[in-house]
Amino acid sequence: MRTLHTAGLLVPGPGAAPLGDGAVLVEGDRIEALGPFAELAARYPQVRVRRWPGLLTPGLLARGADTLLERTYYPDDPYETAELGTDPISGADALGALELTEARWGNSARRGTQKLLARGVVAVAGRFAIPAVRTAVVRSGLTVLPPAPYEGPPALDPLPDAVRGDLHAVREAAGQAFHGVLEPGAPARFAVFAVADEAELLSRGATTCVATVIGGRLLHRRR
Template sequence: MLTLHTADLLVTGPGSTPLAGGAVLVDGERILRAGPYEELGAEAPHARVRRWPGVLTPGLLARGADALLERTYYPDDPYEVTELGGDPITGARELEALKMTEARWGHSARRGTQKLLARGVVAVAGRFTIGSVRTAVVRSGLAVVPPAPYEGEASLDPLAGRESAGQAFHGVLEAGAAARFAVFAVADEAELMERGASTCVATVISGRLLHRRR
């Protein structure tokens, strides 16, 4: 089924010129075209239309995902929040006190991947050694790429420590490319960098809407 995603502003890749009223036409897992909404709408008049507020960009790449998912525990809300608090737990001593098992790591990783999807993440870089964590990542739909050198601590927000949003983009939005993108409730890239990836309102991977802010 053809789906036309349109937003106030379209950014197709690092350094590209933002297009007001731009859109991405998706067929299954792939992008057919990216360009002005009027042109794509005329080309595919029967496509389902999803209108989003803000800026539509390539999805983001989270680096240091092994630290985010295998060395960070995300308490189960609401069941563990009273005892553990709502913040992610890190540190060897703190994690040892939790008596982590592989199954518990898997449950935590599922919550962690949901947090990443809610920040426009479509791919993660890292090597996973815990089987249940690998399974959680694969089932989430996130692509896994080899780790790359990076500065600073791993963060749920891939824009943290970046000089531009384009540095965190994973791929570009063009004909034939995988349909992996995100929409942020901001006016432009400058506001996106100022407010961060928590402004995400939608994340699409392989043409599927895997996160939508309620």
């Protein structure tokens, strides 16, 4: 089934000209077309429409995800939070005291990937040494990339503050954190943020995410 995703502003990729009232037409796991919503809606009158507030862009890339998911533990709410609290746990001493098994690491990684999806992340870069963690990441739908050479801090860095609710703007363009571009034939992989434009996304961060689509599937939707 075709789905037409539309938002107040569409940015197809880094440096691309924004399109007001733009839309992305998805069929299966691929982008079939993109352009003004009115034109695509007229061309496909029976299409399912999802209207989103704000800015529709390529999803974000989280670098150093092995640190995020293999050296940070996310307590299980509500079963562990009464004892451990709600904040992610890191540091060798604190993690050692938990005596974590591979199964618990895998469960923690599943909770961690949900936090990333809720921030518009569609791809992660890192090497995972714990099999259960890698399985959790692959099953989440996130694209796994090898670590990239250091190129300076990204524009929107999901590590480590994404799990605590903040992202810091440290470059001049939010597009520097995008993974891929939106174009016909490309994977249907994008995010929507409740902001007016890239400048506001850079300023307010990825906690403004309202929807994340990977492989044409809506994997996160703010309720």
